[in-house]
Amino acid sequence: MKIICAPDSFKESLSAAEAAESMAVGIRSVAMDVDIDLCPIADGGEGTVSALLAATKGQWQQAAVMNPLGEPIDARWGLLGQARNEPLTAVIEMAAASGLELIEVSRRDVTRTSTYGTGQLIAAALSAGAGRIILGIGGSATNDGGCGAAQALGVKFHDHAGRQIMDPMTGAMLSGVSRIDTTQLDPRMGGAQIAVACDVTNPMTGPDGAAHVYGPQKGANPQQVEQLDAGLRHLAVLFRDQLHQDVEELAGSGAAGGMGAGLIVLLGGRLQPGVGMVLEAVKFEERVAGCDLCLTGEGRIDGQSLSGKACLGVAQVARNQSVDTIALVGSVGPQAERTREAGLKDFVVIGEGLSVEQSMQRGAELVQRAAGRVVREMYGVSRS
Numbered sequence: 001m002k003i004i005c006a007p008d009s010f011k012e013s014l015s016a017a018e019a020a021e022s023m024a025v026g027i028r029s030v031a032m033d034v035d036i037d038l039c040p041i042a043d044g045g046e047g048t049v050s051a052l053l054a055a056t057k058g059q060w061q062q063a064a065v066m067n068p069l070g071e072p073i074d075a076r077w078g079l080l081g082q083a084r085n086e087p088l089t090a091v092i093e094m095a096a097a098s099g100l101e102l103i104e105v106s107r108r109d110v111t112r113t114s115t116y117g118t119g120q121l122i123a124a125a126l127s128a129g130a131g132r133i134i135l136g137i138g139g140s141a142t143n144d145g146g147c148g149a150a151q152a153l154g155v156k157f158h159d160h161a162g163r164q165i166m167d168p169m170t171g172a173m174l175s176g177v178s179r180i181d182t183t184q185l186d187p188r189m190g191g192a193q194i195a196v197a198c199d200v201t202n203p204m205t206g207p208d209g210a211a212h213v214y215g216p217q218k219g220a221n222p223q224q225v226e227q228l229d230a231g232l233r234h235l236a237v238l239f240r241d242q243l244h245q246d247v248e249e250l251a252g253s254g255a256a257g258g259m260g261a262g263l264i265v266l267l268g269g270r271l272q273p274g275v276g277m278v279l280e281a282v283k284f285e286e287r288v289a290g291c292d293l294c295l296t297g298e299g300r301i302d303g304q305s306l307s308g309k310a311c312l313g314v315a316q317v318a319r320n321q322s323v324d325t326i327a328l329v330g331s332v333g334p335q336a337e338r339t340r341e342a343g344l345k346d347f348v349v350i351g352e353g354l355s356v357e358q359s360m361q362r363g364a365e366l367v368q369r370a371a372g373r374v375v376r377e378m379y380g381v382s383r384s
Contacts, residue, residue: 002035003027003375004288004323007297008310009047010330012361016040016047017054022297022364023328026371034375041296043310044197044274045093045138049078052134053280056081061090063124065097068113068141070076070168074104077121079128080281085130089192089281094118094256095139096134098148100218102288103141108219111227113142115259116168122194122267123186133192134281135263136274137256140147141218143171143228144237146262153189155266156181157163171211175233180238182266189267196263197274199308204247204261205233218257221223227310228232232258241263246291267309294318294325295371297350299360304331306342315343326378328370330359348374 005027007019014022020038022368027034042051052058056082075096080089092369096099100108118135119369125133142148147157147169157165165173203209211220211228216309220228235258236248249358252271253261263269263289279285288294296314315325324345332349339347350366351359359366 001031002037002291003293004037004039004291005295006039006041006284006314007295007328008042009051010297010299010360010363010367013299013330013360014367016042016051018364019297019367020054022367023297023371026368027375029368030372030376031055039284039292040288041278041282041284041310041314043308043313044136044199044277046095048136048197048274049076049091049093049198051080051155052278052281053078054082061128063121065117065120066114066168067102067117068372069096069107070104070114070116073117075117075121076127079130083283088129089134090125090128090130090134091134091281092118092121092136093139093169094137094259096136097121098142098361099139100141101139108141110141110143110215110220110257111172111224112170112219113144114148114168114170115140115142115144115146116148116152119149119335122149123153126188128184131191133318134199134277135195136348137270139284140256140259143215143218143232143257144169145174145258146230146260146266147174149259150262153186153267154184155382156184171228171231175234177235177238180242182243194267194269196260196269196271197277198255198260199270199274200255200353201251203249203251204236204258206252208254210258213254214257222377228362236261243284245267247310275310276287277306278310279313279317284314284362288318288323289321291323293375294323294376295328295330296325297367299330299334299340301327301329301336301347303335303338305336305339312339312343319343326374328374330363331356344362
């Protein structure tokens, strides 16, 4: 019997890799001779680097970069285990260099933050020989349209007096840009694929855009929201008139403070659903083929899980390979039953009768027990 364990993280309880290992321990408690493939996954957000490195036996890397306020920090990123005849792949979480959690609440000012450090991480990946870069853009502290990241990679921005802007670009500086010069972009970018994990559909500007929807979450007051939105509208005009790309209304262009738009126009990035990108990177379709069971899991399952959550992505690919998927979950929310129609064979609450807090504290133990119970009861396996 072959089982693949492909969970997402259980937020504030278990990482995806820890959850996968706990599943394996539970399976082996009832059946020692089962072939188990550990394949922790993520949806492109927090934990993506860790999950991909664990799934591909990759290696952590570190680079000295600027945080969102321009202060020096060390940020981690990863190189995936290299597959034959494929480019070396780097995986980066924007939040590692430009994340909101890097700034104390009292110092947060989204008009002053920059994605420059994320650009430095991309440069580090290129220096390491990466020909493909997977970039997760969740959890940002920024609203600079990706200009800071582009600046770190050689793109030049000029003010209305024609002078080159030397300080890292921020959201407040966008309205002061008169010209964008991409001719000095790092030449290594020309041969690199930039795959951007993006599951939001917000446009660049307007009431549903980056500044109005996400600015307040990053500490912007109403006046600052209008300032940031005006800056992104100005940037969208420059993108259209000077670089001949109209992305203002494009779904996902407003992700991470307009980072989605900047990555497309300035760095040649391609936005993709996060779960699909991760499953492709770990070669999940190949690994699940021929399995007898797929175990996945995450902290909570509900109707929203249908919109790009990792468990359902796993289940849908597994179903295409005629493999049943059971999700082990910490809690169940409204419309969770819809996930059975969308690909899951079933879901199992790991701490039935316990509070969410108790389940979180005992996550590893409960996942082990649930995995063993599923294999024993649903598949008739007994300890060998």
